[in-house]
Amino acid sequence: MSDSPAATSPYEVLGVSPSATDEELRRAYRRKLRQSHPDVGGSAASFHAVQLAWERIGSPESRAAYDGARYPETSYAGTAGGTASARPSSSGMKARMHGHPGGHSRQRYLALLREWAGRGTTIDDPYAPDLIRSAPREIRHRLAKALAEESTAQLISGLGIGYTAWHDVATREDTEKIDHVVLGPAGLFAILSEDWGSPVQLKRTEIVGDALEPGEEPLDEFATAARILAKSLRVRFTALIVVAPDEAVPESMSLPSRGRRPMVVVIPRSRLVGVLRDGIAGMERGSFEKVFELRSVLQNGIRFVED
Structure with missing residues (x-):
């Protein structure tokens, strides 16, 4: 399962809210597992997605790690920053x-996020994991695109x-x-x-x-x-x-x-x-x-x- 902000979250795969209790999560997993099984008309891809979702948030430890994982506020700072890497040139000089890079997509993400949250709503941390994952796909995609550009x-x-x-x-x-x-x-x-x-x-x-x-x-x-x-x-x-x-x-x-x-x-x-x-x-x-x-x-x- 992709870690991209634009990807379907494990909660969405299981059909529950991020605030679901552990018991609600378990019931949802079992229900989705039965519904998606190829023997009852489901697909191998959806069955596998349900299993991966459970691996990500099925235990209290894995769920806490997933819920706490942050997306960077910026992953590119001049020619020295970034999350990706390339082998340096023989001269050591950079392009x-x-x-x-990513600046316009970042600004669009922030603007769409504020619009979605509603006028007058104060957003203390626009990169809070729970806020990002609860946002509509269009907004999450904007952040994913900014990270891709960076x-x-x-x-x-x-x-x-x-x-x-x-x-x-x-x-x-x-x-x-x-x-x-x-x-x-x-x-x-x-x-x-x-x-x-x-x-x-x-x-x-x-x-x-x-x-x-x-x-x-x-x-x-x-x-x-x-x-x-x-x-x-x-x-x-x-x-x-x-x-x-x-x-x-x-x-x-x-x-x-x-x-x-x-x-x-x-x-x-x-x-x-x-x-x-x-x-x-x-x-x-x-x-x-x-x-x-x-x-x-x-x-x-x-x-x-x-x-």
Whole structure:
């Protein structure tokens, strides 16, 4: 079971309130176990989810540990912070970083949380575990996305001085952004950092999964924003990259380039550094002169969303 804020909590799996008594929890577990068993029409996946939920909160000790686990207020602080890590470059120098990774998503999380709590309600700790887990999925997803963006930024920072990254890049409106733009010897990449809290896959030309609402089209929105940015800067992206937690994307997936849309790859986070360093099979690597020229264009043209 994922530790993502966007993931379904063990309480939700068992169908009880986080304030349920131990006895209510036990009764709910037994009931869900019977209902989800494959022999009575349930699925192996749901049966396994019920067992995992019980492992997380079934005993007083495990429940106390789960209930007390906090999500960080920020997991990225400049080029030295973060929860993810990358092997340092041989020179020990970090990538050039611009912008505030995760900043816009953090602010949206806080704004939505205050709106949900109600006008006049004082929130002493917006990162309190019980508050986060009781919030609607849309709010939890915003925090999960902020953490994903911060983790991606930390990985990028370890690539070395030959790389430059811009975070929270504006396109047309503050609500329409590219999470990361990365320039290096392998090319120019637009990156979407995501964490929907459960596995996703490519179906035809879109990302789908149990956690996505009907009508959500994250890949189409990402490609549109990247096209707008590329047109305004007069550049061409080598590829569009969607990066998600390893447990959400067990294997890399890709869509070939089509018309003016570059290739799209959906990869687990553990593969991001390799893709940014080595490029994508079959694609020509850029030259040093081209990287230097593009860096000036991007530095002069990129604008950032407001936090």
